Amino acid sequence: MSDECRQLELHAAITAPGISILYPGSLLFRRRLYLPRRYAIGAVLAFFLAASLMTQAVYAADWNITQLMHALAQVKSGHASFVETKYIGFLDKPIQSSGNMRFVSPDMLEMHTIKPSDQVMLVQGDVLTIDKHAIQLEDHPELLAFVDSIRGVLAGNTELLERYFTLSLKGEENSWSLTLVPKQNDFAKLIKHISVGGIGQMVRSIEIVKVNHDWSLISISNSSSP
Amino acid sequence: MRKFRWFILGMWLAILLGAIGIIISTKFESTLSEFLPKSPGVQQEILNEQLRNGVLSRKILVGIEGGDAVARARISAQMVLDLGKTKQFEFVSNGNAGVSSKIYSYLYTHRYLLSAATRPQLFSVKGLHDAIERTLNVLATPGGESVEALFPSDPTGAMIGMVKGMSGMPKPRVRDGVWVSPTGNTALLLLQTRFSGSDSDAQQQAIVTIKKIFSLAQTKMGKSGKNTSLQLTGVGVIAVAARNTIVHAAEWMSLISGTLIVMLLLFVYRSVAVLAFGLIPVISGVIVGIAAVSLGFGRVYDITLGFGTALIGEAVDYSIYFFVQAGRVATGAELWVKTYWPIIRLGVFTSVIGFASLLFSNLPGLSQLGLYAITGLLTAAGVTRFVLPRLPLRHFKEYDLVRLGDIRLDVMPMLSSARWVVISLAVIASGILVVHRDHIWNHELSALSPVPKADQLLYAKLRKDMGIPDAGHLLVVSGATLNRALEKASKIDPLLEQLQASGIIGGFQTPTRFLPSVGSQVERRSALPPENILNARLGEAVRGLPVSASLFSPFVRELERERRLTPLTYADLPASIRQIVDSMLVHHGQEWSVLLPVIAPPSGRVDPKAVQAIMAQHHVDDVMFVDVSGATNTLYYGYIRNGLKLSLAGVLGIIVLLLVVFRSVTRVIRIMLPLIAAVLSVAAGFVVMGVELNIMNLIGLMLIVAVGSNYALFFDRSGQMNEESSSRTLVSLVIANLATVSGFAPLAFSGVPVLQAIGATVAPGVILALLFSASLVERRKVIVQQTL
Numbered sequence A: 001m002s003d004e005c006r007q008l009e010l011h012a013a014i015t016a017p018g019i020s021i022l023y024p025g026s027l028l029f030r031r032r033l034y035l036p037r038r039y040a041i042g043a044v045l046a047f048f049l050a051a052s053l054m055t056q057a058v059y060a061a062d063w064n065i066t067q068l069m070h071a072l073a074q075v076k077s078g079h080a081s082f083v084e085t086k087y088i089g090f091l092d093k094p095i096q097s098s099g100n101m102r103f104v105s106p107d108m109l110e111m112h113t114i115k116p117s118d119q120v121m122l123v124q125g126d127v128l129t130i131d132k133h134a135i136q137l138e139d140h141p142e143l144l145a146f147v148d149s150i151r152g153v154l155a156g157n158t159e160l161l162e163r164y165f166t167l168s169l170k171g172e173e174n175s176w177s178l179t180l181v182p183k184q185n186d187f188a189k190l191i192k193h194i195s196v197g198g199i200g201q202m203v204r205s206i207e208i209v210k211v212n213h214d215w216s217l218i219s220i221s222n223s224s225s226p
Numbered sequence B: 001m002r003k004f005r006w007f008i009l010g011m012w013l014a015i016l017l018g019a020i021g022i023i024i025s026t027k028f029e030s031t032l033s034e035f036l037p038k039s040p041g042v043q044q045e046i047l048n049e050q051l052r053n054g055v056l057s058r059k060i061l062v063g064i065e066g067g068d069a070v071a072r073a074r075i076s077a078q079m080v081l082d083l084g085k086t087k088q089f090e091f092v093s094n095g096n097a098g099v100s101s102k103i104y105s106y107l108y109t110h111r112y113l114l115s116a117a118t119r120p121q122l123f124s125v126k127g128l129h130d131a132i133e134r135t136l137n138v139l140a141t142p143g144g145e146s147v148e149a150l151f152p153s154d155p156t157g158a159m160i161g162m163v164k165g166m167s168g169m170p171k172p173r174v175r176d177g178v179w180v181s182p183t184g185n186t187a188l189l190l191l192q193t194r195f196s197g198s199d200s201d202a203q204q205q206a207i208v209t210i211k212k213i214f215s216l217a218q219t220k221m222g223k224s225g226k227n228t229s230l231q232l233t234g235v236g237v238i239a240v241a242a243r244n245t246i247v248h249a250a251e252w253m254s255l256i257s258g259t260l261i262v263m264l265l266l267f268v269y270r271s272v273a274v275l276a277f278g279l280i281p282v283i284s285g286v287i288v289g290i291a292a293v294s295l296g297f298g299r300v301y302d303i304t305l306g307f308g309t310a311l312i313g314e315a316v317d318y319s320i321y322f323f324v325q326a327g328r329v330a331t332g333a334e335l336w337v338k339t340y341w342p343i344i345r346l347g348v349f350t351s352v353i354g355f356a357s358l359l360f361s362n363l364p365g366l367s368q369l370g371l372y373a374i375t376g377l378l379t380a381a382g383v384t385r386f387v388l389p390r391l392p393l394r395h396f397k398e399y400d401l402v403r404l405g406d407i408r409l410d411v412m413p414m415l416s417s418a419r420w421v422v423i424s425l426a427v428i429a430s431g432i433l434v435v436h437r438d439h440i441w442n443h444e445l446s447a448l449s450p451v452p453k454a455d456q457l458l459y460a461k462l463r464k465d466m467g468i469p470d471a472g473h474l475l476v477v478s479g480a481t482l483n484r485a486l487e488k489a490s491k492i493d494p495l496l497e498q499l500q501a502s503g504i505i506g507g508f509q510t511p512t513r514f515l516p517s518v519g520s521q522v523e524r525r526s527a528l529p530p531e532n533i534l535n536a537r538l539g540e541a542v543r544g545l546p547v548s549a550s551l552f553s554p555f556v557r558e559l560e561r562e563r564r565l566t567p568l569t570y571a572d573l574p575a576s577i578r579q580i581v582d583s584m585l586v587h588h589g590q591e592w593s594v595l596l597p598v599i600a601p602p603s604g605r606v607d608p609k610a611v612q613a614i615m616a617q618h619h620v621d622d623v624m625f626v627d628v629s630g631a632t633n634t635l636y637y638g639y640i641r642n643g644l645k646l647s648l649a650g651v652l653g654i655i656v657l658l659l660v661v662f663r664s665v666t667r668v669i670r671i672m673l674p675l676i677a678a679v680l681s682v683a684a685g686f687v688v689m690g691v692e693l694n695i696m697n698l699i700g701l702m703l704i705v706a707v708g709s710n711y712a713l714f715f716d717r718s719g720q721m722n723e724e725s726s727s728r729t730l731v732s733l734v735i736a737n738l739a740t741v742s743g744f745a746p747l748a749f750s751g752v753p754v755l756q757a758i759g760a761t762v763a764p765g766v767i768l769a770l771l772f773s774a775s776l777v778e779r780r781k782v783i784v785q786q787t788l
Helices: A003-015 A036-057 A065-073 A141-155 A156-162 B005-024 B043-053 B069-085 B098-109 B125-140 B158-168 B198-225 B233-269 B272-297 B304-312 B312-327 B329-337 B340-360 B362-390 B401-418 B419-437 B453-466 B480-503 B518-527 B532-541 B548-563 B575-582 B606-616 B628-662 B663-686 B695-718 B722-747 B752-774 B779-787
Strands: A077-087 A093-106 A106-115 A119-124 A127-130 A135-138 A165-172 A174-181 A191-199 A200-212 A215-224 B059-065 B089-095 B171-174 B179-182 B188-195 B229-233 B472-478 B585-588 B591-599 B623-627
Touching: A036 B069, A065 A141, A065 A156, A065 A165, A065 A174, A077 B125, A093 B125, A106 A141, A106 B198, A141 A156, A141 A174, A141 A191, A141 A200, A156 A165, A156 A174, A191 B005, A200 B233, A215 B098, A215 B628, B005 B272, B005 B362, B005 B779, B043 B518, B059 B069, B059 B198, B059 B453, B069 B089, B069 B179, B069 B198, B098 B158, B098 B575, B098 B628, B125 B532, B188 B198, B188 B453, B198 B229, B198 B233, B229 B233, B229 B453, B233 B272, B233 B312, B233 B453, B233 B722, B272 B312, B272 B362, B304 B362, B312 B329, B312 B362, B312 B419, B312 B695, B329 B362, B340 B362, B340 B628, B340 B695, B362 B695, B472 B480, B480 B518, B480 B585, B480 B591, B532 B628, B591 B663, B606 B623, B628 B663, B663 B752, B695 B722, B695 B752, B722 B752
Parallel strands: none
Antiparallel strands: A077 A093, A077 A215, A093 A106, A106 A119, A119 A127, A127 A135, A165 A174, A174 A191, A191 A200, A200 A215, B059 B188, B059 B229, B089 B188, B171 B179, B179 B188, B472 B591, B472 B623, B585 B591
């Protein structure tokens, strides 16, 4: 019940629906769902793990987080389309949304969802706005941690990322995967880890795995730097 | 003078004792709103009620500044803990004690009774299907995870709808677990006292408690709490502060002007005994004046005392006239009664007519002042005339006043040749006033407020930080019972939603979100299907959706529970909800009013016509749209106009009185001209200096006429006196003038806006009135004087 209670309180604090990108724990996860998928993921992960271990051994000398961050920091702005797929325990099927996103270094991020319904979410500095309802990120540290994880990667800001996460890098320059494991307790209660995948200086996917095994995948395509 | 001596003295003493008896049992009151109008209409009555005794008046806003954020948060938490233990507050919060979670869980547990979306159609197969699909879409959209936990128990999104409706409600930010200002530099607390804001004594006690608890919390924090400081504001706090400021200022100013006057009189009389006798008329006037106000109004406002005593400062002059003009008392008193008393009597009547205009003012504060000044002056004059001559005054050593009188011979011709200066000054002043006619009067209520600007600003700031909206616009509906008023309000809610959607308003608040009328609750409850029917419909509704009906068993359970609830009433509301609902209710007389505060759209302006149009279109006609600041300012403008009319009536009354007495138009013009010239010059002076006049300046201008009329009348008569009398008259006028200036000038430096206005108007005004009256003395008389 305590989780639900916290969820209520969070709601009340925000007082507008759908504002929180925070992934609060839910006790309603049903284990019976998704078993096949989870096995599949396990297999894929194992494969990549092995592969990455090999590649890491090979490239460790000349490809590291500092270099990745440096490369990411070169991209000052970009826009792309995204598809977010959410795998929620109590649903029979994943649900999807899609739209366009825009990033301007260092701290402006906009996600304009077109399907299934129109919604503009804008993060600028300390303020998160969803359809004109603004909330102060500083008032919600967990939310800030999440927003900063994405902004930190897009802006190539190692310092910001290390404030909340332990970083580990896998892969090579043309196919890398950066895993962020939360340090902070509040956030760690909800999020297991966030994996960001990309090619060169382009971010291609953001995968968020929650403690309750719900997860979501944001695929990013047609990225360009104007 | 020996005639009736004991009878008159005995009567005087009896009246004084009776008056003191009345004063002892008098209720002295100090509220912020005493200069608000009596009953100018329903709108204003509601606002006044809200200001005087409403929830707003009971709120105290607390700010903690200095130190670091953690120290402020910990002090804030400690204070909430300690304040909660006292019995003085019915509500204490810093955002920490889960207020929002209490509000949230209240909404959650009654969601189907409270949600306007609860209708039979919503629970049909199609209604359920569509609603679940909508909620799933919210869930799919980025950020939708926040509704994830709610989904199984609220798949139709009742909570989403309610919370969305309230999202326009401003609220303070939270940091380190407590409310803070937008800059984060001030930790905020919101308290609500059990006593109304107009109960200044109880408010004062509450303030003392808060300060004590703050310093305790501060000490507990040790070093890190050292640099923190406390800010308090609120209607009650301001009223207490205003009372204290005014009482302090009034005390200081009476001390200063009292000392000045006493020194002046000592210098003139050279006798403590005479001085003591000289103060008898004023003191008698004050005592009888207060008693009269107490009898007439049932209570006396503190502010009346402060201003009123300055008003009857004119009474000091009477004894000055008496002592100086009467000369050697043994023979002088009877002579004085014959020669001078008629002039003073006329002067008293002109002043009384002037003050009578205050008596009819629609501001209770002002009518008290009028009554106080009138009875005070009449008493002082009567005591001067009947009591003073009968007192054993054997110690009066006449000071050689001839020397002072001689000056007249040099000054008077000079002044009288300056008559054209006076006339041209009056013309120039009128010119200035005509040119600036739109900027003469300050039309804002705050100009009248005895509250220092800094306090007003602090209140505005903390209010904004707390997210308590400025009294901007309100919709008001009334009914014979609370339920009736709520019913009316719920008819307006959907219209306001339309206005919000079309951007005419930015949002609105309504108590029906927390407490719908019993009718709507019963209607909503009957829309909820019984468990078995709901289960069957859900099974069909989830077809084609990525969910199974079994997920919604919490929803079915909750709906069944709410189906059995009895409708919520005011008495059922938990404290945190009640304080929200209370802030939108006013109970006055036999009626309940619901206030629906309207938030302005981003443009900052609400178009009243658009709001009224949509109300008319839907045949909602018993709703009032109130522009609060506009209403109060219009109202204030109204009584500035009213005050002006009454003052003009007062001046006309004085002219008529003089015409009746003198039966000579030129004489009356000669008497009135210097007074009017003085009033115009002072008003023009303010305008030139860029100071807008308020109602207190208006009182000051009337005082110039009231006091100045004595001068003008004496100068008018001085031609008929012999040289000795003339010089005595002049001396007495100069001394009286100095006494009046000593009485009023310190007020100009008091630091209390209203007192300043009176002081800065009267002090220069009476000097001008004396000079102008002297220069308009009939030329023939001056020539006669010179040839003598």
